[in-house]
Amino acid sequence: MWAVFWCVLKRDLLLAMRRRTDVLTTLFFFMIVVSLFPLGVGTERQVLQILGPGVVWVAALLASMLALERLFAADYEDGTLEQMLLTAQPLSLLVLAKVGAHWLLTGLPLVLIAPLVGMQYHLSDAQIGIMMLSLLLGTPILSLIGAIGAALTLGLRGGGILLSLLILPLYIPVLVYGSGAIEVSVIDLSDTMPYLSLLGAFLLAALTLAPLASAAALKISLE
């Protein structure tokens, strides 16, 4: 069964490698949004330190939103999604593989570039560490929940806007606990544990439920 999971994961990564621009847009979007704030509100150290955690997370939400629309759309247009529905494999497993590839291409780069953003906002090393950790736990949740929305809005006209309206409210808990973890890390590192634990719990819940929900939504969308 896992052979199929790896097969779909490798396929999506291979496709992304043949179209690198799509991957880079998300990353550049994130970097640009994050860099706009110091330009807009001034470069005062204290202001930026307060704004930093929130800005990073809001930018991460928007960046992940940006790439979601294409998650199933390309496969839908050329009929490969239809063929996936007709294979003798559980659809939720194939969805999980696709979401996994999506996260590796859009979520993981954000985690890796986070130290650069941290420096821009004068965050301490400890804070940057917590930021990376919270992004590492949080961005997969964004991809998983987003997949449900992407599956539901598949093939609709103006699906992109609808997708944002549908999914952004669901991202709020991740935003609150993700940026919360970075904020409290200024006071005491051990205070971040509850935040990170909650993010971890969200991630586990999303990992088990989101693929099932997305698979069900895909079946409806393809009828």
Add this chain to the structure above:
Amino acid sequence: MLEVIGLECRRGDRRLFSGLDLALEPGTLLHVRGRNGSGKTTLLRTLCGLFTPDAGEVRWRGESIRALAEDYRRELLYFGHLNGIKSDLTGIENLSIAARLDGDPVGIDDVWQALARIGLRGFEDLPTRMLSQGQKKRVALARLILSRAKLWVLDEPFTALDVEAVALLQGLIADHVAGGGLAVLTTHQEVPLTSGQVARLDLGD
């Protein structure tokens, strides 16, 4: 082996067909005919389980395809209006992935042979977006050579193919049916389907 009982399908308010009964035995080819918009594609998608009928059900080996789910899909091959191949991948990659997902991984040699047989020798490792419409269709049809599915559901398989490819495809279908397989297809072209038992179904009367 494939049974359809009291099938009714609607698109919006329009009833496409109702009370449709069918029973197909192994070694049969069903040719579905009808005007544009008479519900041929809907019927074929219903047979695959992609479309939920408003009434009635489809049975495979005596059991509802809803209940069989993955066991049914393992024995099914559907060829729709969309080719179902990725334009950024080569023919070889497309076919290997499709075979792996169908649950019967094939050797790389078999894939090369299948593409050669379908008339794409020399085009195997080009991204399929560089190929012509007919050649893309051939890549998709190479799945028929590799597949071990018992039931083939083919929606307009002959469009965009040249004479040579049409003959090849006819041969493939005939072999499949002669070997005890089942095939359901639609086509507007006058293609002589000279395989064993040919049943016909006219929709939209």
